[in-house]
Amino acid sequence: MHRIAFLGPPGAGKGTQAAELAQALRIPHLSTGDLLRGAVGAGSPLGREADGYMRAGKLVPDALVLQILAERLAGADARAGFLLDGYPRNLAQAETLATLTPLDRVLSFEIPTDELVRRLSGRRTCPVCQTAYHLVSKPPKVAGRCDRDGTELIQRPDDRPEAIEVRLRVYAEQTAPLLDHYRRQGLLRAIDATGTPAEVAGRVRRAVESAPP
Ligand code: AP5
Numbered sequence: 618m619h620r621i622a623f624l625g626p627p628g629a630g631k632g633t634q635a636a637e638l639a640q641a642l643r644i645p646h647l648s649t650g651d652l653l654r655g656a657v658g659a660g661s662p663l664g665r666e667a668d669g670y671m672r673a674g675k676l677v678p679d680a681l682v683l684q685i686l687a688e689r690l691a692g693a694d695a696r697a698g699f700l701l702d703g704y705p706r707n708l709a710q711a712e713t714l715a716t717l718t719p720l721d722r723v724l725s726f727e728i729p730t731d732e733l734v735r736r737l738s739g740r741r742t743c744p745v746c747q748t749a750y751h752l753v754s755k756p757p758k759v760a761g762r763c764d765r766d767g768t769e770l771i772q773r774p775d776d777r778p779e780a781i782e783v784r785l786r787v788y789a790e791q792t793a794p795l796l797d798h799y800r801r802q803g804l805l806r807a808i809d810a811t812g813t814p815a816e817v818a819g820r821v822r823r824a825v826e827s828a829p830p
Contacts, residue, residue, distance in 0.1 A: 618697065618698050618721065619642050619644055619698040619699075619700070619721060619722075619825065620698055620699060620718060620719060620720050620721045620722075621638075621644075621698075621699070621700045621701065621720070621721065621722050621723070621724065621825065622700075622701040622702075622704070622705070622714075622720050622722075622723045622724070623635055623700065623701065623702045623703075623723075623724050623726065624723055624724065624725045624726070624792065624795060624796065624799070625724075625725055625726025625727070625728070625808075625810065626726070626728070626730075626733055626784075626785060626788045626792075627733065627737060627781070627784040627785065627788060628733040628734070628736040628737035628740070628781075629726035629727075629728045629733060629736075629810045630726060630728070630736070630810050630814065630817055631702050631703070631726055632648060632650070632651075632702055632747075632749055633749060633755075633814055634726075634814070634817055634818060634821050635648065635700050635702040636748075637818055638700060638818070638821055638822070638825065639700045641822075642698065642700070642825075644694075644695075644697065644698040644699050644700055645689070645692070645694045645695050645699050645700070646700050646702060647686065647689050647690065647695070647699050647700065647701050647702065647704070648702040648703050648747075649682055649685065649686055649701075649702075649703040649704040649706075650702070650703045651702075651747045652685045652686065652689065653667050653671060653677060653682070653685065654671070654744075654747065654773075655747075656685060657671065658744060663681055663684060663685060666681060667681055671774070671775055672774045672775060672780065673775075673780060673783060674775050674779075674780035674781065674782070674783030674784040674787065675783060675787060676706055676707065676787060676791060679707070679709055679710055679713070682704065682706075682710070683710075683713060686704055687717065690717060690718065701714075701720075705795060706791065706792050706795075707791040707792060707794075707795070708794060708795065708798060711795055711798055711799075720799075720804055721804070722804055722806060722824070722825060723795075723799040723804045723805050723806070724805075724806050724807075724808050724821060724824055724825070725796055725799075725805055725806070725807050725808065726808050726810040727807055727808065727809060727810055728809075728810040728811055729811070730785065732811060733785070734781060736751065736754075737776050737781050738776065738778070738781070739751045739752040739753055739754070740772070740773065740776055741757075741761075741770040741771065741772060742770060742771060742772070742773050743763035743765065743766065743768050743770055743771075744768060744770075744771050745763070745766055745768045746763065746765050746766055746768075748763055748764070748765055750763075750770060754813075754814075755814070757770065806824040806827065808820050808821055808824055
Protein backbone atom coordinates (compact mmCIF):
# COMPACT_ATOMS: atom_id res chain seq x y z
CA MET A 618 0.00 0.00 0.00
CA HIS A 619 1.33 3.46 -0.92
CA ARG A 620 -0.02 6.31 1.17
CA ILE A 621 2.34 9.08 0.25
CA ALA A 622 2.45 12.85 0.81
CA PHE A 623 4.70 15.31 -1.04
CA LEU A 624 5.93 18.34 0.88
CA GLY A 625 7.97 21.16 -0.56
CA PRO A 626 7.98 24.83 -1.45
CA PRO A 627 5.98 26.23 -4.40
CA GLY A 628 7.60 25.40 -7.71
CA ALA A 629 9.77 22.57 -6.34
CA GLY A 630 8.36 20.16 -8.94
CA LYS A 631 5.87 18.28 -6.72
CA GLY A 632 3.06 18.31 -9.26
CA THR A 633 5.34 17.25 -12.11
CA GLN A 634 6.68 14.29 -10.14
CA ALA A 635 3.34 13.40 -8.56
CA ALA A 636 1.64 13.01 -11.94
CA GLU A 637 4.29 10.54 -13.09
CA LEU A 638 4.61 8.59 -9.83
CA ALA A 639 0.86 8.24 -9.32
CA GLN A 640 0.52 6.86 -12.84
CA ALA A 641 3.40 4.40 -12.29
CA LEU A 642 1.97 3.20 -8.95
CA ARG A 643 -1.64 3.29 -10.20
CA ILE A 644 -2.83 5.40 -7.31
CA PRO A 645 -4.81 8.65 -7.51
CA HIS A 646 -2.90 11.94 -7.52
CA LEU A 647 -4.78 14.10 -5.02
CA SER A 648 -3.62 17.68 -5.52
CA THR A 649 -5.50 20.15 -3.35
CA GLY A 650 -4.23 22.97 -5.61
CA ASP A 651 -5.73 21.26 -8.69
CA LEU A 652 -8.99 20.49 -6.85
CA LEU A 653 -9.29 24.11 -5.70
CA ARG A 654 -8.45 25.48 -9.17
CA GLY A 655 -11.13 23.13 -10.57
CA ALA A 656 -13.66 24.60 -8.11
CA VAL A 657 -12.61 28.16 -9.00
CA GLY A 658 -12.93 27.36 -12.72
CA ALA A 659 -16.38 25.83 -12.17
CA GLY A 660 -17.48 28.92 -10.24
CA SER A 661 -18.83 26.83 -7.33
CA PRO A 662 -19.51 28.59 -3.99
CA LEU A 663 -16.37 26.93 -2.55
CA GLY A 664 -14.34 28.04 -5.57
CA ARG A 665 -15.60 31.62 -5.28
CA GLU A 666 -14.55 31.69 -1.63
CA ALA A 667 -11.12 30.15 -2.31
CA ASP A 668 -10.26 32.35 -5.31
CA GLY A 669 -9.11 35.48 -3.45
CA TYR A 670 -6.84 33.54 -1.09
CA MET A 671 -5.24 31.68 -3.99
CA ARG A 672 -4.64 34.77 -6.13
CA ALA A 673 -2.91 36.42 -3.18
CA GLY A 674 -0.74 33.34 -2.53
CA LYS A 675 -2.29 32.72 0.89
CA LEU A 676 -3.58 29.42 2.27
CA VAL A 677 -7.27 28.74 1.75
CA PRO A 678 -9.03 28.20 5.14
CA ASP A 679 -8.56 24.65 6.45
CA ALA A 680 -12.29 23.84 6.57
CA LEU A 681 -12.78 24.64 2.86
CA VAL A 682 -9.79 22.54 1.78
CA LEU A 683 -10.91 19.65 3.95
CA GLN A 684 -14.36 19.77 2.38
CA ILE A 685 -12.87 19.25 -1.07
CA LEU A 686 -10.22 16.72 -0.06
CA ALA A 687 -12.17 14.46 2.34
CA GLU A 688 -14.57 13.54 -0.44
CA ARG A 689 -11.70 12.48 -2.76
CA LEU A 690 -9.85 10.65 -0.01
CA ALA A 691 -12.98 8.64 0.81
CA GLY A 692 -13.40 7.66 -2.88
CA ALA A 693 -13.13 4.01 -3.88
CA ASP A 694 -9.97 4.64 -5.96
CA ALA A 695 -8.08 5.92 -2.90
CA ARG A 696 -8.68 2.77 -0.84
CA ALA A 697 -5.56 1.05 -2.18
CA GLY A 698 -3.35 4.11 -1.70
CA PHE A 699 -2.97 7.72 -2.81
CA LEU A 700 -0.46 10.45 -3.44
CA LEU A 701 -1.24 13.69 -1.63
CA ASP A 702 0.27 16.75 -3.31
CA GLY A 703 -0.18 20.04 -1.43
CA TYR A 704 -1.82 18.63 1.71
CA PRO A 705 -1.18 18.94 4.61
CA ARG A 706 0.06 22.53 4.57
CA ASN A 707 0.09 23.35 8.30
CA LEU A 708 0.04 21.50 11.61
CA ALA A 709 -3.74 21.68 11.98
CA GLN A 710 -4.16 19.99 8.56
CA ALA A 711 -1.61 17.31 9.53
CA GLU A 712 -3.58 16.58 12.69
CA THR A 713 -6.86 16.40 10.78
CA LEU A 714 -5.30 14.10 8.18
CA ALA A 715 -4.07 11.75 10.91
CA THR A 716 -7.69 11.24 11.99
CA LEU A 717 -8.62 10.24 8.40
CA THR A 718 -5.71 8.03 7.36
CA PRO A 719 -2.16 7.07 8.29
CA LEU A 720 0.71 7.92 5.89
CA ASP A 721 3.49 5.50 4.91
CA ARG A 722 5.92 8.10 3.58
CA VAL A 723 6.38 11.84 3.33
CA LEU A 724 8.77 13.07 0.67
CA SER A 725 10.27 16.52 1.14
CA PHE A 726 11.44 18.30 -2.04
CA GLU A 727 14.55 20.39 -1.33
CA ILE A 728 15.69 23.12 -3.70
CA PRO A 729 17.31 26.59 -3.55
CA THR A 730 14.96 29.62 -3.69
CA ASP A 731 16.46 31.15 -6.87
CA GLU A 732 15.65 27.94 -8.78
CA LEU A 733 12.06 28.01 -7.42
CA VAL A 734 11.57 31.52 -8.74
CA ARG A 735 12.94 30.47 -12.16
CA ARG A 736 10.59 27.49 -12.27
CA LEU A 737 7.51 29.47 -11.17
CA SER A 738 8.03 32.47 -13.39
CA GLY A 739 8.49 30.28 -16.50
CA ARG A 740 5.57 27.98 -15.76
CA ARG A 741 2.57 27.91 -18.09
CA THR A 742 -0.46 25.79 -17.17
CA CYS A 743 -3.38 24.24 -19.01
CA PRO A 744 -6.53 25.63 -17.37
CA VAL A 745 -8.50 22.53 -18.41
CA CYS A 746 -6.31 19.51 -17.49
CA GLN A 747 -3.88 21.43 -15.20
CA THR A 748 -0.76 20.05 -16.94
CA ALA A 749 2.24 22.27 -16.13
CA TYR A 750 4.77 23.29 -18.78
CA HIS A 751 7.84 25.50 -18.60
CA LEU A 752 8.97 27.99 -21.23
CA VAL A 753 12.54 26.62 -21.05
CA SER A 754 12.64 23.21 -19.36
CA LYS A 755 9.35 21.73 -20.61
CA PRO A 756 7.94 23.67 -23.56
CA PRO A 757 4.74 22.39 -25.20
CA LYS A 758 5.06 20.89 -28.69
CA VAL A 759 3.06 23.81 -30.16
CA ALA A 760 3.92 27.14 -28.54
CA GLY A 761 1.24 28.29 -26.10
CA ARG A 762 -0.97 25.19 -26.50
CA CYS A 763 -1.50 22.16 -24.25
CA ASP A 764 -0.08 18.92 -25.75
CA ARG A 765 -3.04 16.94 -24.41
CA ASP A 766 -6.07 18.98 -25.40
CA GLY A 767 -4.81 21.96 -27.43
CA THR A 768 -6.16 24.49 -24.89
CA GLU A 769 -4.40 27.86 -24.72
CA LEU A 770 -1.91 27.83 -21.83
CA ILE A 771 -2.11 30.49 -19.13
CA GLN A 772 0.15 31.87 -16.44
CA ARG A 773 -1.39 31.05 -13.05
CA PRO A 774 -2.42 34.29 -11.26
CA ASP A 775 -0.35 33.17 -8.26
CA ASP A 776 2.78 32.87 -10.42
CA ARG A 777 3.04 36.68 -10.56
CA PRO A 778 6.09 37.99 -8.63
CA GLU A 779 4.04 39.56 -5.76
CA ALA A 780 2.13 36.30 -5.15
CA ILE A 781 5.30 34.18 -5.43
CA GLU A 782 6.83 36.20 -2.62
CA VAL A 783 3.79 35.62 -0.38
CA ARG A 784 3.71 31.87 -1.19
CA LEU A 785 7.38 31.44 -0.28
CA ARG A 786 6.79 33.24 3.02
CA VAL A 787 3.66 31.20 3.80
CA TYR A 788 5.60 28.01 3.08
CA ALA A 789 8.45 28.99 5.44
CA GLU A 790 6.11 30.06 8.25
CA GLN A 791 3.29 27.52 8.06
CA THR A 792 4.34 24.47 6.05
CA ALA A 793 8.05 24.02 6.80
CA PRO A 794 7.33 23.15 10.48
CA LEU A 795 5.72 19.95 9.15
CA LEU A 796 9.16 18.69 8.19
CA ASP A 797 10.09 18.24 11.86
CA HIS A 798 6.63 16.89 12.63
CA TYR A 799 7.06 14.03 10.12
CA ARG A 800 10.78 13.59 10.83
CA ARG A 801 9.90 12.87 14.45
CA GLN A 802 7.47 10.20 13.25
CA GLY A 803 10.22 8.63 11.11
CA LEU A 804 8.20 9.16 7.90
CA LEU A 805 10.26 11.86 6.19
CA ARG A 806 12.53 11.26 3.19
CA ALA A 807 14.40 14.27 1.79
CA ILE A 808 14.64 14.50 -2.01
CA ASP A 809 17.18 16.64 -3.85
CA ALA A 810 14.77 18.36 -6.28
CA THR A 811 17.46 20.01 -8.43
CA GLY A 812 18.42 18.61 -11.84
CA THR A 813 16.27 17.40 -14.69
CA PRO A 814 12.76 16.00 -14.12
CA ALA A 815 14.12 12.53 -15.01
CA GLU A 816 16.89 12.80 -12.41
CA VAL A 817 14.43 13.89 -9.74
CA ALA A 818 12.03 11.08 -10.75
CA GLY A 819 14.80 8.53 -10.15
CA ARG A 820 15.38 9.88 -6.63
CA VAL A 821 11.65 9.88 -5.92
CA ARG A 822 11.31 6.24 -7.03
CA ARG A 823 14.25 5.17 -4.86
CA ALA A 824 12.77 6.95 -1.82
CA VAL A 825 9.39 5.30 -2.37
CA GLU A 826 10.93 1.87 -2.87
CA SER A 827 13.30 2.18 0.12
CA ALA A 828 12.57 0.10 3.22
CA PRO A 829 9.47 1.31 5.07
CA PRO A 830 10.10 3.44 8.15
P1 AP5 B 1 -0.58 24.34 -5.17
O1 AP5 B 1 -1.19 24.14 -6.49
O2 AP5 B 1 -0.43 23.17 -4.25
O3 AP5 B 1 0.80 25.08 -5.41
P2 AP5 B 1 2.25 24.93 -4.73
O4 AP5 B 1 2.45 24.00 -3.62
O5 AP5 B 1 2.57 26.34 -4.46
O6 AP5 B 1 3.01 24.18 -5.78
P3 AP5 B 1 3.11 24.53 -7.25
O7 AP5 B 1 1.96 23.93 -8.01
O8 AP5 B 1 3.33 26.01 -7.46
O9 AP5 B 1 4.50 23.87 -7.64
P4 AP5 B 1 4.96 22.36 -7.77
O10 AP5 B 1 5.91 22.03 -6.68
O11 AP5 B 1 3.79 21.45 -7.98
O12 AP5 B 1 5.81 22.52 -9.11
P5 AP5 B 1 5.50 22.04 -10.62
O13 AP5 B 1 5.67 20.57 -10.73
O14 AP5 B 1 4.25 22.66 -11.15
O15 AP5 B 1 -1.38 25.44 -4.35
C1 AP5 B 1 -1.80 26.64 -4.93
C2 AP5 B 1 -2.65 27.42 -3.93
O16 AP5 B 1 -3.82 26.66 -3.59
C3 AP5 B 1 -1.98 27.72 -2.59
O17 AP5 B 1 -1.18 28.90 -2.64
C4 AP5 B 1 -3.22 27.90 -1.70
O18 AP5 B 1 -3.82 29.14 -1.91
C5 AP5 B 1 -4.14 26.81 -2.22
N1 AP5 B 1 -3.95 25.53 -1.53
C6 AP5 B 1 -3.57 24.35 -2.09
N2 AP5 B 1 -3.50 23.38 -1.15
C7 AP5 B 1 -3.86 23.97 0.02
C8 AP5 B 1 -3.99 23.47 1.34
N3 AP5 B 1 -3.71 22.21 1.66
N4 AP5 B 1 -4.36 24.36 2.30
C9 AP5 B 1 -4.64 25.65 2.01
N5 AP5 B 1 -4.54 26.17 0.77
C10 AP5 B 1 -4.16 25.33 -0.22
O19 AP5 B 1 6.78 22.72 -11.33
C11 AP5 B 1 6.90 24.13 -11.41
C12 AP5 B 1 7.52 24.50 -12.77
O20 AP5 B 1 8.84 23.97 -12.86
C13 AP5 B 1 6.76 23.92 -13.98
O21 AP5 B 1 6.83 24.85 -15.02
C14 AP5 B 1 7.55 22.64 -14.34
O22 AP5 B 1 7.44 22.32 -15.72
C15 AP5 B 1 8.97 23.06 -13.96
N6 AP5 B 1 9.76 21.92 -13.46
C16 AP5 B 1 9.35 20.89 -12.67
N7 AP5 B 1 10.38 20.06 -12.40
C17 AP5 B 1 11.48 20.62 -13.00
C18 AP5 B 1 12.84 20.23 -13.08
N8 AP5 B 1 13.30 19.11 -12.46
N9 AP5 B 1 13.71 21.02 -13.79
C19 AP5 B 1 13.26 22.15 -14.41
N10 AP5 B 1 11.97 22.55 -14.38
C20 AP5 B 1 11.09 21.80 -13.68
